[in-house]
Amino acid sequence: MLPPIRHGDLFDPRIAAGDTVVIIDGVYHHAPAVRHKEIIWTLARSVRVIGAASIGALRAAELRACGMIGLGAVWQAYADGVLEGDDEVAVAQSAVDARACTWPLVRVRQVVGMARSRHVIDVEQAGRLTSALAEVYYAHRSLDAVKRITRRLAPSFDAWLDDALATDPHFGDVKRTDALTAVHAALELDGPPTVPVPGLAWATRCFRQWANAFAVEMTEHGRLLTVQRVGFQQIFDRQFKDVWWEFLAEYGASGLPPTLACAVINPCADLTDEATAARLLARETGADRADAARYAAVNTEACRRHGGFFPEAIKESVVQEMLTAVWDVGSAGLEEEAWLRGFQGVREAVDAARPFVLGFLRDQEAVR
Structure with a gap:
């Protein structure tokens, strides 16, 4: 049993084909709610998804054509059009144990x-x-x-x-009754789930960015975000341009000059795919993982000590100064260098580099 679902929870690597997920409660006020596309993607992976009682009932009514299973009186009311508004199931939740503090x-x-x-x-x-x-x-x-x-x-x-x-x-408490109904039904279901709608898939660039943001892998330094490990290589590995070029060649870019190919053919790599992640991390060393973990810890400590700090607020000019130093190019060369390293221009490179700036500056200060 897990806390109320939120955006990103269905990307948990522990959820695998053949599993059953029961969605009951969810957050949607102080954090992004679970998105419909995440549920569609989960269904397409042969994971059975049941919804009931609260946001689970709402999503199940909206996605029944995609194969999400709805159960209970609340779901039935939404499915029949008797209920329409989200506020029908909304409650204030305790920050301690997610218990409902109000009546829906x-x-x-x-x-x-x-x-x-x-x-x-x-x-x-x-x-x-x-x-x-x-x-x-x-x-x-x-x-x-x-x-x-x-x-x-x-x-x-x-x-x-x-x-x-x-x-x-x-x-x-109809929500509680429906929740128990859904859990008991899930326990009694026989046979593995199958993809409910043939050809069901969701692979837009925006969706892939969401999936990449939650992709993690257990390392010797604990669970590290794959996107930050790849970002570390893009920023600090002097030869990452070769890695990216080899990756692009698989998309048929080998007939173009590298600069043109990187600018024209720039796919959003699927970091949830182990083979793709391994290809982009081909030159990663143990020291790289250690530095990535250490830089993340520096940010966490800074956030704890200074309530107003967060890496996304670091000035763009400061990040660009770091990139010119690490990449050994002038400011005029940042744009081309960013494309050659797999970024869609210097703006995306700046966003990817921000989580490393504070740790990098501390290292530079230590050297001085």
């Missing part, structure tokens, strides 16, 4: 519907309660807020709800 609208609707069917309130009162609670911002719809409104609009409902929650603290 789907629980409000469930409890109000139960009260109406048991003649605790009438249809008019049910409508007023639901409308009043729907107007409360999701992060403010705590049980206390629910009770303040119900106490004012329907005292009989308030007393009834008190008794029901005293007997069962999960009373009316």
